[in-house]
Structure formats: C-alpha cells, structure tokens
Amino acid sequence: MPSSQSDRSSAATDVEGLALFAELSAVIIAASVDGPLVLVRPGVPADTLPAGPLQSGHRTLEAGLRAWVSQQTDLHLGYVEQLYTFGDADRIDMPGRGSRALSIAYLALVRALRASARSGARWQDVYTYLPWEDWRDGRPAALDGIEAYLKAWAAKSPAETGALREKRAALAFGLGTDSWSDELVLDRYELLYETGFVREARQDGEPPPPCPVVDHPMGLDHRRILATALGRLRGKIKYRPVIFELMPESFTLLDLQRTVEGLSGVKLHKQNFRRLVETQGLVEETGEFQTETGGRPARLVRFRREVLLERPSLGLRMSGARRPSL
Amino acid sequence: MPSSQSDRSSAATDVEGLALFAELSAVIIAASVDGPLVLVRPGVPADTLPAGPLQSGHRTLEAGLRAWVSQQTDLHLGYVEQLYTFGDADRIDMPGRGSRALSIAYLALVRALRASARSGARWQDVYTYLPWEDWRDGRPAALDGIEAYLKAWAAKSPAETGALREKRAALAFGLGTDSWSDELVLDRYELLYETGFVREARQDGEPPPPCPVVDHPMGLDHRRILATALGRLRGKIKYRPVIFELMPESFTLLDLQRTVEGLSGVKLHKQNFRRLVETQGLVEETGEFQTETGGRPARLVRFRREVLLERPSLGLRMSGARRPSL
DNA sequence: ACCGCTAATACTCAGATTGAGTATAATGGA
DNA sequence: TCCATTATACTCAATCTGAGTATTAGCGGT
Numbered sequence: 001m002p003s004s005q006s007d008r009s010s011a012a013t014d015v016e017g018l019a020l021f022a023e024l025s026a027v028i029i030a031a032s033v034d035g036p037l038v039l040v041r042p043g044v045p046a047d048t049l050p051a052g053p054l055q056s057g058h059r060t061l062e063a064g065l066r067a068w069v070s071q072q073t074d075l076h077l078g079y080v081e082q083l084y085t086f087g088d089a090d091r092i093d094m095p096g097r098g099s100r101a102l103s104i105a106y107l108a109l110v111r112a113l114r115a116s117a118r119s120g121a122r123w124q125d126v127y128t129y130l131p132w133e134d135w136r137d138g139r140p141a142a143l144d145g146i147e148a149y150l151k152a153w154a155a156k157s158p159a160e161t162g163a164l165r166e167k168r169a170a171l172a173f174g175l176g177t178d179s180w181s182d183e184l185v186l187d188r189y190e191l192l193y194e195t196g197f198v199r200e201a202r203q204d205g206e207p208p209p210p211c212p213v214v215d216h217p218m219g220l221d222h223r224r225i226l227a228t229a230l231g232r233l234r235g236k237i238k239y240r241p242v243i244f245e246l247m248p249e250s251f252t253l254l255d256l257q258r259t260v261e262g263l264s265g266v267k268l269h270k271q272n273f274r275r276l277v278e279t280q281g282l283v284e285e286t287g288e289f290q291t292e293t294g295g296r297p298a299r300l301v302r303f304r305r306e307v308l309l310e311r312p313s314l315g316l317r318m319s320g321a322r323r324p325s326l
Numbered sequence: 327m328p329s330s331q332s333d334r335s336s337a338a339t340d341v342e343g344l345a346l347f348a349e350l351s352a353v354i355i356a357a358s359v360d361g362p363l364v365l366v367r368p369g370v371p372a373d374t375l376p377a378g379p380l381q382s383g384h385r386t387l388e389a390g391l392r393a394w395v396s397q398q399t400d401l402h403l404g405y406v407e408q409l410y411t412f413g414d415a416d417r418i419d420m421p422g423r424g425s426r427a428l429s430i431a432y433l434a435l436v437r438a439l440r441a442s443a444r445s446g447a448r449w450q451d452v453y454t455y456l457p458w459e460d461w462r463d464g465r466p467a468a469l470d471g472i473e474a475y476l477k478a479w480a481a482k483s484p485a486e487t488g489a490l491r492e493k494r495a496a497l498a499f500g501l502g503t504d505s506w507s508d509e510l511v512l513d514r515y516e517l518l519y520e521t522g523f524v525r526e527a528r529q530d531g532e533p534p535p536p537c538p539v540v541d542h543p544m545g546l547d548h549r550r551i552l553a554t555a556l557g558r559l560r561g562k563i564k565y566r567p568v569i570f571e572l573m574p575e576s577f578t579l580l581d582l583q584r585t586v587e588g589l590s591g592v593k594l595h596k597q598n599f600r601r602l603v604e605t606q607g608l609v610e611e612t613g614e615f616q617t618e619t620g621g622r623p624a625r626l627v628r629f630r631r632e633v634l635l636e637r638p639s640l641g642l643r644m645s646g647a648r649r650p651s652l
Numbered sequence: 653a654c655c656g657c658t659a660a661t662a663c664t665c666a667g668a669t670t671g672a673g674t675a676t677a678a679t680g681g682a
Numbered sequence: 683t684c685c686a687t688t689a690t691a692c693t694c695a696a697t698c699t700g701a702g703t704a705t706t707a708g709c710g711g712t
C-alpha cells in the first residue's frame with residue numbers, strides 16, 4: 001500500500017485508497033512531403049494514439065513509453081520529450097469512484113515512415129484532426145464555419161462576457177487582424193472544445209454546429225494531446241534544432257523548408273529561410289546534388305551535429321513567416 | 327481494479343498490479359527585493375516542497391494541487407502551470423517492488439508573502455539551493471569549485487568521451503566563453519547530478535567534492551524540480567507577461583527590473599529595459615509616484631491587463647542582458 | 653538658497669537583424 | 683535553341699539592439 005512519504009499535515013480525507021492507473025501515450029510525428037504525419041491506431045468509434053499502461057518493469061517513464069511503442073509499432077524513437085500529464089476526473093467516462101486514470105503524454109520525432117504491420121498502426125496527416133491549423137494553401141476553409149460559430153457563441157452570452165469571449169476568439173484565431181499565431185494550437189483547441197464545436201466536447205444528443213465540421217474523430221482526449229504536441233513542436237523548432245530529427249541524413253534546403261512549413265502550417269520566404277539556416281551554421285554540404293528538382297540541381301546538405309555543442313539556443317526563428325495571400 | 331482501456335496489443339508482463347501513488351508538488355515562487363523566493367517546508371534531513379497525494383476528491387490535478395497548498399499554507403495561488411511529471415523507479419529509495427510513486431510538479435506564482443504559520447512553511451531564497459545560478463553580483467563564487475570539479479570529471483574518462491564531457495560542461499556553464507545562458511538551469515543541475523557534485527546524487531559514504539559545496543539540502547528530487555521550475559520561468563518571462571503575477575498592484579519600473587533580474591539571475595541595461603516595457607505597452611501610469619527612491623521620484627505604473635487580449639506573445643525579451651563585469 | 657548625491661527619465665547613434673525584393677545560374681524538356 | 687523551373691546570390695530600406703550621453707527632480711546637509 002502506498003502511503004504519503006513526506007506529508008506531515010493532516011489530510012482531511014482519504015490519503016490512501018485512490019486506485020491509480022497511469023497510461024503512457026505518445027504523439028509520434030514524422031515528416032512527409034505533404035506535411036507532418038502522426039502515428040495512430042485506427043479504431044472504430046475513433047482513432048487513438050499509441051499508448052499503454054505504466055508497468056513495474058519500466059525503470060523510467062520514458063523507458064516505459066519506448067517499450068510500449070516498440071511493442072506496438074516496430075518503430076525506433078529518436079527524440080522523445082515529455083509533453084503533459086492529463087488527469088481530470090472526467091477524462092474517461094465513469095472510471096468509477098475512487099479510481100483515476102492519468103495519462104502521461106510524450107512527444108516523439110522519427111525519421112522513418114515504416115508503419116508497423118504488427119499493430120495496424122497507421123500514419124495520418126496531422127491536419128486530418130486539426131484542419132483549421134494549416135494555412136499553407138491560404139486560409140483553411142474550416143475557418144469560415146468556425147468564425148461564424150464562435151461569433152454566435154460570443155453573442156449568446158450577456159454583453160459583458162460576450163465581449164470577452166469575442167476578444168478571446170479574436171486573439172486565438174487572429175480574427176479581425178491579419179496575424180495568425182502558429183503556436184496557439186492548444187488555445188484554439190480549447191476554445192473549440194469549450195464551445196462544443198469539436199465532437200468530443202458534445203454530450204450525446206447535443207446537436208453539431210450548423211457548419212460542416214471536419215474534425216475526424218479521435219478517442220478520449222487524444223485530440224487535445226495532439227494539439228498540445230503540435231503547439232509545443234511549433235514553438236520548439238524556433239529555438240532548438242529539433243527539426244533535424246525529422247529529416248533524412250541528407251536533404252536539400254527546400255526539403256528542410258517544406259518540413260518546417262508543414263509543421264508550422266505557414267509558408268516561408270525562401271531566400272530569408274536559407275539565409276537563416278546558413279548564418280546559423282545549422283547545416284554543412286555533403287558535396288552531392290539532388291537533380292530531380294525540376295530545375296537547377298540543389299546541393300544536398302546534412303545537419304551539423306556539432307552545433308548542439310556550440311551554442312545552446314539555435315533554431316529556425318521563422319523569420320519571414322508570411323501570410324498566404326489573404 | 328484498473329485495466330487498460332484501449333490496449334489491443336499483447337502486453338508481455340503485468341498489465342495490472344502496479345500500485346501507483348501520485349504526489350502533487352508545487353514550486354511556489356514569490357519575489358522579494360533581494361530576489362526570488364520559494365516556499366519550502368523546512369525539514370530535518372532536508373527541506374521539501376509543499377506536496378500532497380492526489381485524492382479522489384480532486385476533480386482535476388490542478389484543483390488537487392490548489393487544495394493541498396491552501397491546506398498547508400494559507401496561500402492563494404494565482405498563476406499555476408504544470409511543470410513535469412517525475413516517475414523514475416529509483417526516485418524514492420525502495421518504494422517496494424510493484425509499486426511506484428509519481429510526482430506531478432507544478433509551478434505557481436504568488437504576490438503575497440505571508441508565510442503560513444499553520445504549516446511552518448517558510449520562504450527561502452531560491453539561490454540557497456542553486457547558488458551557481460545567480461550572476462547578479464558577478465560570477466558566483468560557487469563556480470570556481472564547480473569548474474575545477476567538472477574539468478576533473480572530464481579528464482577522468484578516456485579521451486573520446488572526455489572531450490565530449492568537456493564540451494557539455496562548457497556549453498552548460500559557458501566555460502571558456504563569456505556567455506551564460508540563463509535558461510539552462512536544468513542542464514546544469516543534471517550535469518552536477520551526474521558528476522556527483524550535488525549531495526543528493528552521492529551514495530552513502532561517497533566523498534563530497536574537494537571544494538566547498540554550498541548546496542543546501544533538499545529532499546528527494548526536489549532540487550531537480552526546483553531547477554526545472556526556474557529554467558521554465560526564466561524562459562517564460564521572455565515571451566509571456568507572467569512576471570506581473572509576482573508584482574504588486576502598482577510598482578516602479580525599477581521594481582520590475584529588479585524582479586526580472588532576480589529571476590533570470592543577471593543584470594540588465596536599465597534604459598533598454600524601460601524602452602522594451604514601454605514600447606510593448608505592458609504597463610500604464612497610475613499617476614502616482616514613489617518618493618522613497620533615494621533620488622528623483624519614480625512613476626508608479628500598473629500592468630495593462632488588456633495586453634493579454636491583444637497580442638498573444640508578449641514578454642520581456644531581456645534585451646541588454648549584460649554580463650556583470652567579469 | 654545652494655551643493656552634491658542619487659536615481660529617473662530622455663535622447664542619440666552605430667551596427668546588426670529583418671522583410672521583401674531583384675538578378676543570375678543550372679537543369680530538363682518542347 | 684528557347685523556355686519553364688528551381689537554386690542560389692546579392693541588394694536595400696526599415697527596424698531593432700546594445701551601449702551610451704544628457705538632463706531632470708527629489709533629498710540631506712550647510
């Protein structure tokens with residue numbers, strides 16, 4: 001029986017007796033030419049992320065996660081980072097009084113794209129689940145419905161809170177302005193959850209929004225976890241060279257740019273992007289060329305691993321993030 | 327009995343039967359004129375952070391944390407954010423085979439400084455526990471010993487790994503260069519842990535480093551948690567206006583600067599700091615003045631809360647972080 | 653009333669960084 | 683050979699940054 005090891009205050013209620021269950025879940029991201037992919041286990045009511053319970057054989061949480069992933073997918077995880085621990089009492093319907101399911105979510109980046117047959121896991125476009133996050137081809141169509149829906153939601157409440165709601169929505173979705181903050185993924189998701197726009201937020205029988213909703217179903221709170229992961233990753237690539245965890249050994253600068261664009265969901269200014277990569281010294285030439293470019297052949301470069309031991313904070317600050325022509 | 331709710335692969339070992347115990351712990355930070363303070367429960371072998379077990383009455387993790395803190399300290403938490411979940415099997419000596427203690431750590435910022443009598447909790451200078459992190463009065467004395475110790479540690483291993491170790495240490499502590507990265511708190515701690523410099527990393531009987539070690543004892547992995555919190559906070563104040571969670575209703579620009587300097591552990595260029603705060607529109611005048619400045623009276627300002635609803639990413643980018651005269 | 657001390661506030665300026673171009677160089681295919 | 687296409691090089695103004703200098707307004711003492 002576990003008991004408090006350092007608590008000296010008087011706990012009013014049950015110090016013992018909460019049956020805990022911890023699940024390790026992983027948002028595994030890979031890059032494709034069309035954008036970021038996430039590994040899911042396709043399921044009948046909804047897709048889910050690879051996950052498994054924490055076991056006594058796991059010396060560390062990360063080791064446990066790696067064990068589950070290799071058991072379920074044949075994939076070797078490179079970069080792994082802890083994302084967030086979810087533990088609301090209602091995150092799983094009726095887990096039973098006195099028991100609680102925690103979910104410790106991790107973000108992992110992989111190079112390979114071999115979907116494992118062993119488990120039936122499959123790579124899915126990240127934006128299948130978060131279609132309003134992709135601005136690479138201009139304003140996402142899903143935003144029309146969302147914008148109207150949020151306006152109605154704001155109008156539905158008294159003036160005071162209505163104005164506040166309006167502001168929150170405007171901030172998260174850049175309404176009214178011409179600025180889109182790529183990192184606010186979680187803020188946007190939570191707004192859509194709060195308003196009942198995404199399906200997992202609605203009770204049985206509650207009507208869907210009057211506009212086409214394109215949120216491919218995900219189980220439990222997995223869409224929230226995915227949103228957390230995407231937001232974190234979009235932030236991280238700006239100050240740490242994690243993007244290279246997704247790239248093959250050698251690649252062209254355009255490959256790199258496409259990968260960054262896919263993740264951050266916006267188009268970048270090509271010349272400035274190269275300038276940034278070059279001046280930061282993030283890559284070095286391999287001496288080889290990629291000829292199937294459709295135009296002049298491109299130098300193949302590789303990540304300069306030494307930068308990890310030179311300056312502590314180096315990433316792609318995304319200068320020249322430009323709005324796709326409104 | 328909890329059981330996996332979404333697992334379809336064959337778990338090799340015990341899917342059930344791991345007795346879990348989750349502790350909610352809090353790094354509660356407040357500002358004083360001399361620098362940041364952390365709330366601790368002074369203890370005999372070592373100080374510990376306020377903490378308590380997750381209970382079934384806690385609807386959310388954050389609610390549970392707030393409940394424990396108000397029970398133990400009379401403090402009202404304002405800003406709260408989840409930090410990290412620690413769960414290595416060996417983080418507590420021998421919790422028993424088949425049982426595991428998780429610690430879900432939170433960072434909280436408070437304005438008030440009333441240490442609660444109810445629990446005997448006390449405010450302590452953050453740098454009591456991490457003395458090598460404070461560069462406000464020039465290079466911290468503790469670094470002399472650390473530098474020598476790390477050099478010896480690197481030399482102790484074969485050339486190959488030795489060089490790597492040297493680089494890692496140089497990167498984290500800015501050895502050789504004149505740059506100190508305030509955010510690398512956790513990297514530095516982990517290096518000191520790995521080398522056995524901090525006392526909690528040493529087995530019984532293992533000799534302490536040959537230099538004076540000034541790491542005031544902290545229980546369990548609480549120093550690691552504190553390091554995580556400080557690093558996160560140092561990063562966050564640069565792009566989010568969280569610093570104002572530590573400030574009183576009205577304050578002078580110098581008060582604000584001192585608070586930022588205390589947290590980030592470096593001195594800033596005064597004129598540029600003000601320029602930044604002003605151009606970002608982070609504060610507004612109250613019309614009143616602070617006269618006990620020792621010189622010309624200073625305007626009292628307050629945080630412009632509206633900025634939270636204007637631009638999404640606003641903080642004190644710490645331009646003009648200057649090295650204290652080496 | 654004046655002096656000197658201290659800190660607040662205002663203004664300056666060169667160098668670096670950014671955002672947004674234009675210009676030129678190699679390919680493959682019609 | 684011309685053309686479409688992409689890579690790569692170079693330019694330039696606007697802005698941002700780092701580091702100053704200059705001026706202002708209190709206080710305490712004489």
